Amino acid sequence: MAGAETARRIDQASRVIKATPEALYRAFLDPQSWLVWLPPAGMTAAIERFEPWQGGRYRLVLTYEGAGHTPGKASEHSDVVEARFLELVPNMRVVHRVEFPSDDPAFAGAMRMTWSLAPVPGGTEVTIACEDVPAGISPEDHAVGLASTLANLAALMERGLARRF
Template sequence: MGRIDRASRVIAAPPATVYGALLHRESLEEWLPPDGMRGRIERWDPRPGGGFRMVLTYLDSAGSPGKTSDATDVVDVGFAALVPGERVVQRAVFEADDPAYAGTMTMTWHLAATDAGTEVTVTATDVPPGIDQAVHEAGIASSLANLASYVEAGD
């Protein structure tokens, strides 16, 4: 198994609410892109064996060249497991010519009820070596902060 990147955050919302935001197309487009990016989902099939294709666009690509083009990362994501209120397992493949971004990365979103809401832990395994670990973990943390803002505003 390759490298493992991880981030977690407690979100002031019940697990069912957080789980819903992980499986709602418009929600994902809003909160999943980390700071400095915007996202658009091109294909959506929210079931085990289904998945989605997301185009992430850098708002300023000068210091962060994309994996697919100078300004974009395109990723095909398959849903490997969906356990309501507990876990979402995704298999992500980046569209890139550079072999440093090749392979399938597994992203597991684990939800655990706490007194304060839901602890969301994201674990990325088999991360392609071209993805900088510190940048990736900061990106996951940014997405988690966006998710918290999104679901907490809805309560």
């Protein structure tokens, strides 16, 4: 049908983590903790800019370890993330506008990522919702990556490393 809007893609994942919303929120604003929990399995991260305030920007380079991965968005072995913090609600929510610089139009555009924290018995339910996901990002690979990131965050918080936050 001419003029019809295409459906916006939203990928989402959640996990209950044995930590308080306060400790998790602090981990969301600490660049050193990002290096531990944000890269999915098979990747490492380097932070080139990190301004953890509303309107602040960050630039993150995710690099694939070893062979056997899908090509990166910025180069064969890396994804670059250019982002801005849109909203910071202490102990409740962090919203980012994320772009992947790429020559491939399938990765063009901006994705909105919302991390939500909700206290539940036994910890905090952490939910990540990614809106307007570029078509070039495989839904299956994205689901695996989001689950891996949440597992990394749980491991960081539950191993007692959260005490530094």
